Amino acid sequence: MFTSRKTTNLEIVIAFTEALDARDQHTAGHSRRVMEYALSIGKRLDLSAGSIEHLRMAALLHDIGKIGIPDAILHKIDKLSDAEYGTIKAHSEIGANILKSMQTFEDLVPAIYHHHERYDGKGYPQGLRGENIPLHARIIAIADSFDAMISDRAYRDALNVETALAELESNKGTQFDPDIAHIFIEILHQSPPDMNKIMEPEWYL
Ligand SMILES: [Fe+2]
Numbered sequence: 001m002f003t004s005r006k007t008t009n010l011e012i013v014i015a016f017t018e019a020l021d022a023r024d025q026h027t028a029g030h031s032r033r034v035m036e037y038a039l040s041i042g043k044r045l046d047l048s049a050g051s052i053e054h055l056r057m058a059a060l061l062h063d064i065g066k067i068g069i070p071d072a073i074l075h076k077i078d079k080l081s082d083a084e085y086g087t088i089k090a091h092s093e094i095g096a097n098i099l100k101s102m103q104t105f106e107d108l109v110p111a112i113y114h115h116h117e118r119y120d121g122k123g124y125p126q127g128l129r130g131e132n133i134p135l136h137a138r139i140i141a142i143a144d145s146f147d148a149m150i151s152d153r154a155y156r157d158a159l160n161v162e163t164a165l166a167e168l169e170s171n172k173g174t175q176f177d178p179d180i181a182h183i184f185i186e187i188l189h190q191s192p193p194d195m196n197k198i199m200e201p202e203w204y205l
Contacts, residue, residue: 009104013057016064023067024074030147035059037143038136040187041180045139055136058111062140065095065112089124092116111136115144120174130177138177142168142184145175161188 017031038059042052066074069091073084080088096113099105114128114137121129123141133141149164159167168185172178 010057012104013060017060020064020067023071030151031060031063033147034062034140034143037146037184038139040191041139041143041184044183044187045180051136054107054111055139057105058108058136059140059143061095061099061105061108062112062115062144063091063095064098065091065093067098068094089116092125110134111140113137115140117141118175119177123175133177138180142176142180146184146188165189 020031021029035056038055039052042055047055069088073080073087076084092113092115096109099109099112111134113125114133117123117126117128117133117137118141119130119133119138121127146164146168149159149167150161152158165185165188168176168181172181
């Protein structure tokens with residue numbers, strides 16, 4: 001059966017994503033939802049078809065470096081020590097290193113490496129500020145934070161959507177790119193992504 005290069009790449013990305021979900025049941029489905037949110041922003045920004053495809057794969061793979069974080073830290077319920085938090089933070093660099101080794105995915109490296117930067121320069125790993133942070137990384141940061149807020153975590157219950165929207169609003173220009181946060185808040189008000197649809201088995205087609 002003929003399989004296009006594009007499909008093959010996406011299948012590799014999905015296999016990686018499922019490997020990560022298998023490791024961390026708490027966040028299973030997180031990568032898919034982040035992808036859905038990120039794409040809704042990318043489409044609203046009129047990104048090119050090629051850019052959208054990169055964004056899709058980068059969003060799915062943003063936390064792939066967590067594969068390299070020990071379970072005792074990744075699944076810890078109690079407060080992390082500074083050293084443990086430092087280990088968790090290494091996931092963006094580990095993810096970038098995994099993808100760097102495959103020429104096909106080299107273009108996704110900046111988005112993965114910088115997805116925990118903050119607009120005010122207080123993020124990691126490099127403390128980049130404003131538009132020095134790659135666009136895809138700024139988009140994924142917002143999609144990622146929103147999904148984390150509205151999901152249950154081992155150490156806290158989910159926030160409701162209203163509260164999460166208020167958090168996005170109040171962190172515009174500090175944690176988040178203000179223009180992208182504004183667009184995402186509008187999207188969530190006007191046409192929230194269909195979560196049931198993206199959890200169907202054919203979600204990636
Ligand atoms: Fe992350």
